[in-house]
Amino acid sequence: MLSKNTLKFIKSLQQKKFRNQEQSFFVEGSKNVTELLQSDYEVSHVLYTQQFGNDHVKLLKSIKAEVFEVNQATLESVGSFQTNDAALAVSKSKPNIPINLKSDEWAIALDEVKDPGNLGTIIRIADWYGIQKLLLSEESAEFYNPKVLHASMGSFTRIRFYYTDLKSELEKSRLPVYGAFLDGDSIYETKFGKGGIILMGNESNGISKELESLVSQKVTIPRFGQAESLNVAVATAVICDNIRRNTK
Amino acid sequence: MLSKNTLKFIKSLQQKKFRNQEQSFFVEGSKNVTELLQSDYEVSHVLYTQQFGNDHVKLLKSIKAEVFEVNQATLESVGSFQTNDAALAVSKSKPNIPINLKSDEWAIALDEVKDPGNLGTIIRIADWYGIQKLLLSEESAEFYNPKVLHASMGSFTRIRFYYTDLKSELEKSRLPVYGAFLDGDSIYETKFGKGGIILMGNESNGISKELESLVSQKVTIPRFGQAESLNVAVATAVICDNIRRNTK
Numbered sequence: 068m069l070s071k072n073t074l075k076f077i078k079s080l081q082q083k084k085f086r087n088q089e090q091s092f093f094v095e096g097s098k099n100v101t102e103l104l105q106s107d108y109e110v111s112h113v114l115y116t117q118q119f120g121n122d123h124v125k126l127l128k129s130i131k132a133e134v135f136e137v138n139q140a141t142l143e144s145v146g147s148f149q150t151n152d153a154a155l156a157v158s159k160s161k162p163n164i165p166i167n168l169k170s171d172e173w174a175i176a177l178d179e180v181k182d183p184g185n186l187g188t189i190i191r192i193a194d195w196y197g198i199q200k201l202l203l204s205e206e207s208a209e210f211y212n213p214k215v216l217h218a219s220m221g222s223f224t225r226i227r228f229y230y231t232d233l234k235s236e237l238e239k240s241r242l243p244v245y246g247a248f249l250d251g252d253s254i255y256e257t258k259f260g261k262g263g264i265i266l267m268g269n270e271s272n273g274i275s276k277e278l279e280s281l282v283s284q285k286v287t288i289p290r291f292g293q294a295e296s297l298n299v300a301v302a303t304a305v306i307c308d309n310i311r312r313n314t315k
Numbered sequence: 316m317l318s319k320n321t322l323k324f325i326k327s328l329q330q331k332k333f334r335n336q337e338q339s340f341f342v343e344g345s346k347n348v349t350e351l352l353q354s355d356y357e358v359s360h361v362l363y364t365q366q367f368g369n370d371h372v373k374l375l376k377s378i379k380a381e382v383f384e385v386n387q388a389t390l391e392s393v394g395s396f397q398t399n400d401a402a403l404a405v406s407k408s409k410p411n412i413p414i415n416l417k418s419d420e421w422a423i424a425l426d427e428v429k430d431p432g433n434l435g436t437i438i439r440i441a442d443w444y445g446i447q448k449l450l451l452s453e454e455s456a457e458f459y460n461p462k463v464l465h466a467s468m469g470s471f472t473r474i475r476f477y478y479t480d481l482k483s484e485l486e487k488s489r490l491p492v493y494g495a496f497l498d499g500d501s502i503y504e505t506k507f508g509k510g511g512i513i514l515m516g517n518e519s520n521g522i523s524k525e526l527e528s529l530v531s532q533k534v535t536i537p538r539f540g541q542a543e544s545l546n547v548a549v550a551t552a553v554i555c556d557n558i559r560r561n562t563k
Contacts, residue, residue, distance in 0.1 A: 295346075298466075
């Protein structure tokens with residue numbers, strides 16, 4: 068039986084304050100919920116419609132969480148989606164643990180990327196390009212924000228992230244830092260090594276002065292038209308694509 | 316003097332119905348308004364804050380539109396932005412006129428790309444990569460939707476667009492059609508010609524069966540990780556980047 072207290076608990080997780088306090092978050096929609104249930108996240112509750120239940124009998128039996136069949140209106144009343152005819156799942160969040168980078172791997176570092184949609188899209192891009200580690204400045208969007216998770220389309224389950232002081236992190240790293248600027252070297256000509264950190268800046272202000280001095284090489288996506296810039300998630304994808312096609 | 320009727324007229328343009336009826340639209344924020352005022356669009360009204368007025372004296376004098384200095388609250392009451400401390404401008408929209416494609420130029424065709432943010436981001440990408448022509452299926456997002464214009468960051472002023480029946484359009488075109496699929500040839504190996512149509516599909520369903528048969532070559536962005544797909548705007552950028560680096 069799904070209690071009022073449980074519903075109240077889930078609803079509270081719409082707010083960052085309670086996500087931090089409870090060290091829990093929720094995801095919504097068929098794609099994100101099925102990815103979550105197949106991941107190593109510790110899921111505590113799953114609310115699902117009859118249809119979702121019929122479609123995922125085995126998956127729902129395979130997990131330890133409390134599961135509840137509910138109607139669509141209940142899903143929409145506790146979650147953030149206007150329309151959700153599938154499922155919602157609550158999970159424990161992962162602790163903020165330092166990430167060790169090997170010399171032959173790639174990571175993405177975000178300097179105050181604040182828009183949740185951009186962060187979620189970057190998580191999906193990282194997962195597409197096989198980049199599993201994400202360093203985030205403390206002022207960046209929150210990983211477990213429902214809009215971030217939604218835009219990540221399930222990829223959040225495969226990405227390790229670490230909120231940290233990027234300055235000290237980049238200072239102590241031995242990996243080359245490729246920073247995205249509008250006046251750097253063309254990514255078409257850049258010789259990317261076997262590993263490194265791709266540093267992307269804030270939506271309005273780009274990479275901060277403080278971090279600029281820690282960049283090993285400024286890189287730029289060649290422009291053929293007149294737009295002033297590209298969206299930060301779009302630019303991240305184009306840079307990842309150029310790195311992978313160069314080093315595969 | 317800014318009349319109540321003018322305010323009511325502007326506010327009505329939040330709705331597609333009135334944008335169509337009046338053949339007018341508005342844009343908001345400093346970047347989009349300044350780009351609009353410097354474009355060949357026929358601007359009818361500009362509402363701006365004192366600060367914006369001080370920053371753009373010459374620009375405001377150079378245009379024929381009716382201009383009004385207003386406070387921020389007025390901008391926010393008629394527009395769609397929660398916060399707008401700069402300006403809002405109303406313009407006549409451009410008629411839906413067929414686009415002729417030359418054999419050595421590129422165009423992007425969108426098959427039911429419905430999310431306004433995606434369309435706006437694609438417009439910005441097209442402008443970055445110097446692709447000025449956009450073909451849209453009738454079911455795609457509306458070009459003059461405030462969310463589209465906002466995401467385009469002023470690039471909408473430089474892009475020609477045409478809403479049409481894509482099937483008949485692609486049938487009569489002599490240009491090669493490169494369609495984005497998950498099971499096509501690698502864009503790293505594709506020999507792109509000097510011109511062509513880049514066809515992108517709906518966010519959930521991809522390119523429709525009806526159009527699939529009109530695709531000259533199915534292309535795919537190589538994947539190095541586990542994400543199921545990329546966002547349609549992100550994929551458009553990566554494909555444009557590969558075309559431009561191949562043919563520059």
